[in-house]
Amino acid sequence: MMRRRRITSSDPQPDQHGPSGWHLLRTKDFALLFAGQAISQIGDSLNKVALLWFVYTLTGSALKMTVVGLLQTVPPLIFGPLIGVYLDRWPKKPVMIAVDLVRTVMILLIPLLYAFDALTLERLYLLVFLTAVVSTIFGPALASSIPMIVPRSRFTAANALLQSTTNVGLLVGPAVSGVGIALIGAQNVLYVDAATFLISALCLMPIRMRESWRPKEGEAETLQVLQELRIGFRFVFLQHRAVFFLMVTAALFTLGSSAFVFLLPVIAKQLLKVGPMEMGWLWSALGVGMLAASVSLAWLKQGELRERLRMIAGSLAVAGLAVCGLGLVNLPIVSAALVVVIGGSTALFTPIVWAMLQELTPERLLGRVFTTFSTGGMSTAMAGMAGFGWAADSLGPVASLMGIGLTLLLTAAVAEVFSRRSQAVAPVSSTPVPLLVR
Structure with a gap:
């Protein structure tokens, strides 16, 4: 029988009385994280609609369009656990900034290659796959960073507020993308999408994270x-x-x-x-x-x-x-x-x-x-x-x-x-x- 562990007076207790979770938006670090995620989630929704429309317009094939969704789904299944190992070795803030910058470049390459008549279907699929691989890193890194930014008594509120940015992205992104596709074309909407990831990276840069644990010197090499x-x-x-x-x-x-x-x-x-x-x-x-x-x-x-x-x-x-x-x-x-x-x-x-x-x-x-x-x-x-x-x-x-x-x-x-x-x-x-x- 496994023993029960009871909280003693020395255990840290959640603060049940202070201000609500909305108070987090008054703090500089979480407010920057929230703003960056709101913009990034709108960009992510822009990407989903514009990219699918762009591929369908380019190929005229629904089957080739669905390959995009498959390429975006496979990386988390294949690389997820392995990414977790390396994510635990690296500080989370630089990782999230790097992911956003890489996504900026990857998304930007699609309309640029198209403008110079250098975009083949194979290159497009490769860019989509690589973008999905680095995007697989961001979600777990973001979730892992919450304890380094907000107090334990506000974890639920912080996660709820960050989830609301996803909801806003789903509500706003597709509509904006549809209007953008009609006015400037799907390939140009991808420029806007790339800019949202760049803004997210810029919002992350001033944030202070309290990472208390670091790998010991040489540990990353000795642990398989x-x-x-x-x-x-x-x-x-x-x-x-x-x-x-x-x-x-x-x-x-x-x-x-x-x-x-x-x-x-x-x-x-x-x-x-x-x-x-x-x-x-x-x-x-x-x-x-x-x-x-x-x-x-x-x-x-x-x-x-x-x-x-x-x-x-x-x-x-x-x-x-x-x-x-x-x-x-x-x-x-x-x-x-x-x-x-x-x-x-x-x-x-x-x-x-x-x-x-x-x-x-x-x-x-x-x-x-x-x-x-x-x-x-x-x-x-x-x-x-x-x-x-x-x-x-x-x-x-x-x-x-x-x-x-x-x-x-x-x-x-x-x-x-x-x-x-x-x-x-x-x-x-x-x-x-x-x-x-x-």
Whole structure:
């Protein structure tokens, strides 16, 4: 039986009384990070729309256009764990700046090569792949840097505010990209996209990060990559039961939530019998719900581990019921309202789980833990999209929605069981502490 670890008076406690998480935007370092991410996320959305349109215009082939999406998906699956090893050896701020600068150059090369008639399809695919490889580094580096910028009691709020920049990017980016493509052409929109990554790098440069751990001299040479990978995997899957349960919960959540987003066009066309304009409104409704939840979460005080797990369980139970309800109604207005609820309920998951990981993981393992979660999330997302997509084609969209809803309800049940078997734990500083679960 594994021992339970109780917090003593000497353990650092979260501040439950100070100002809300929105106070972080008054601090120079987090405000710069937030601003850079807001601009970068809009640029990322610009890139997705403009690049796909550019490739389709260039080739006239839908199949060749989908290769872009494949090239952007493969790098996290292949390189994720390996990137985590090296990310834990390097300081996070220079890494994020370097990634943004490399992305600036890679995106800039596409319209430049096109302007000089030197852009072949093979070169375009290579630039897309290399951009995806370096982009795989940025997300885990950003998540790992939060404990070095904000106090522990504001981890959830910081993650929620950063998630809101993604929501803003999804709401603003495609619309701006569409207007830009119509006015100046897809290739010129890519110039704007490159500029957003440059601005993000400039915002990162003045930020101060308190990185307390550094590799000892020669350690990077003596520790083998496979050994470091083993240490990271052992921490996630064997050594710290809380992190393992979070991994299981995150995998189940991604399995259902990613499939739901993927099926939105099917829901619009087959269930609601509406066209692309109404489908766009459904997508916007999802974004509105997610943005509202992210913004609201920044106001809440960061509670104990058990309280946050119960919040996840409750929100995912609501999301699961709403997804099931969506399969039973065919009124666009009611469906849009349910989609808002689904967006808001599911948007609570990532900031809360990321904050718990930042508390429970030693600084020297943050890169490996977050890349492991990202790789697992990408794998289950692909499985969810493929599995529930097959169910929608073979059994119908209603059956697929019921399956997604049940998956989210199962995730809620796992989170509730986890909350009952856990108690508040202190953050891990250097030696990982096993969880308290019997």
